[in-house]
Amino acid sequence: MATTNEEKKQYVKEYIRSLATIEECIEPYQEQKRELRTEFRENGWLNTDEIRAAVKAYRLYKQKYNIDEVVENFTIITGGNSNDS
Structure with a gap:
C-alpha cells in the first residue's frame, strides 16, 4: 500500500498508463464486434x-x-x- 501521497500519485499514473495501453490494444477487437453485430443485423440474419x-x-x-x-x-x-x- 502506498504510504505517501506522492507514492499514491505515482501508482495512479502507472495504473492509468497501463490501462490506456490495454484499452488501445482492445479497441480493434471492439470495433470488430460492432461490425459483426451490424453485419448480422443488416443481412437480416x-x-x-x-x-x-x-x-x-x-x-x-x-x-x-x-x-x-x-x-x-x-x-x-x-x-x-x-x-x-
Missing part, C-alpha cells in the same frame, strides 16, 4: 434481441454452464422449436 440472447448464451457457456441447458433456455426465450439447430 439476427435482430438486436437475438444477438443479445446469443451473447448471453455465450457468456453463460464461458462460465462453464451446461451448454445443453443454455440452448434449451435460449429456445424457450426465443419461442423456437427445441429440435431446431
Whole structure:
C-alpha cells in the first residue's frame, strides 16, 4: 500500500498508463464486434434481441454452464422449436 501521497500519485499514473495501453490494444477487437453485430443485423440474419440472447448464451457457456441447458433456455426465450439447430 502506498504510504505517501506522492507514492499514491505515482501508482495512479502507472495504473492509468497501463490501462490506456490495454484499452488501445482492445479497441480493434471492439470495433470488430460492432461490425459483426451490424453485419448480422443488416443481412437480416439476427435482430438486436437475438444477438443479445446469443451473447448471453455465450457468456453463460464461458462460465462453464451446461451448454445443453443454455440452448434449451435460449429456445424457450426465443419461442423456437427445441429440435431446431
